[in-house]
Amino acid sequence: MVEIRREPPIAWVTLNRPERLNALNSQALIDLREAFQQLSHDDVRVIILTGAGDRAFAAGADIAEMREKSPTEALAFARLGQAACDAIAQAPQPVIAAINGFALGGGCEIALACDIRLASDRAVLGQPEVTLGVPPGWGGTQRLTRLVGPGVASELIFTGRRVSAEEALRIGLVNAVYPADELLDRARELALAIARNGPIAVRLSKAAIRQALDVDLNSGLAFEAEAFALAFSTADQREGMSAFLEKRSAQFQGR
Structure with a gap:
């Protein structure tokens, strides 16, 4: 079905x-x-x-x-x-x-x-x-x-x-x-x-948006900051920012 x-x-x-x-x-x-x-x-x-x-x-x-x-x-x-x-x-x-x-x-x-x-x-x-x-x-x-x-x-x-x-x-x-x-x-x-965007960043964004529906503003902001920081542990963050500075399209791998 x-x-x-x-x-x-x-x-x-x-x-x-x-x-x-x-x-x-x-x-x-x-x-x-x-x-x-x-x-x-x-x-x-x-x-x-x-x-x-x-x-x-x-x-x-x-x-x-x-x-x-x-x-x-x-x-x-x-x-x-x-x-x-x-x-x-x-x-x-x-x-x-x-x-x-x-x-x-x-x-x-x-x-x-x-x-x-x-x-x-x-x-x-x-x-x-x-x-x-x-x-x-x-x-x-x-x-x-x-x-x-x-x-x-x-x-x-x-x-x-x-x-x-x-x-x-x-x-x-x-x-x-x-x-x-x-x-x-x-x-x-x-x-x-x-x-086309960084898949880890998109998933973290979805998780943060869901928090906005379930918690108070301060808790949501704290979650968002943690998600933002977590992205800096990924290869996608380095690729995305490097691609921007090098004026090329980013090739995200979801890592």
């Missing part, structure tokens, strides 16, 4: 259940978590996450599977969805979501776990769980609030309203919107632009 394709220095992860609009059942969540855990130990520099087909990134959790769950089973399902999202968020490499269609409910939560979100002009995003009688369960109340602020997040979650790609861009839910037939190429271009 999840495919990995390596295109060094990039890896592509594709939710591959197009006949169900890439709806996320338990097995898909397990596969997604394992894919990102595997890639976390890989030498690829950037990961792009997308959905198979041209209709959906992921239309949400599989309602047919959820409908008859007991509260205990629902808790386990929520924790499984959160574990998949956490595997994405905790990957040391930057993760770009290429949202090629519907990203609703759990699909939106998967996108929220990524570092950068690019949308096609046909994308539709939202957290419609309350229309099914449940709140978001895979991080929507937490990550959406941190991304767009409590007022906008509250309105979207309380109403279950879907938003177009253009509105998602306006409220800061996505970084950019492209014609559908350009989306994957644009995602690749962005990934390659990131991959």
Whole structure:
């Protein structure tokens, strides 16, 4: 249900259940978590996450599977969805979501776990769980609030309203919107632009950005200073600064 394709220095992860609009059942969540855990130990520099087909990134959790769950089973399902999202968020490499269609409910939560979100002009995003009688369960109340602020997040979650790609861009839910037939190429271009930089520096930057969401300012600044200092123990730092002074392109090796 999840495919990995390596295109060094990039890896592509594709939710591959197009006949169900890439709806996320338990097995898909397990596969997604394992894919990102595997890639976390890989030498690829950037990961792009997308959905198979041209209709959906992921239309949400599989309602047919959820409908008859007991509260205990629902808790386990929520924790499984959160574990998949956490595997994405905790990957040391930057993760770009290429949202090629519907990203609703759990699909939106998967996108929220990524570092950068690019949308096609046909994308539709939202957290419609309350229309099914449940709140978001895979991080929507937490990550959406941190991304767009409590007022906008509250309105979207309380109403279950879907938003177009253009509105998602306006409220800061996505970084950019492209014609559908350009989306994957644009995602690749962005990934390659990131991959040209020092991979250790990019990973340290991601770790520091994550700290900004979890700790107070002084603690975050202390982490940033330590990350900055740590980079000076690498060959990449010496190569990057030497290349700048010598007016040539740096050849980073990730060491």
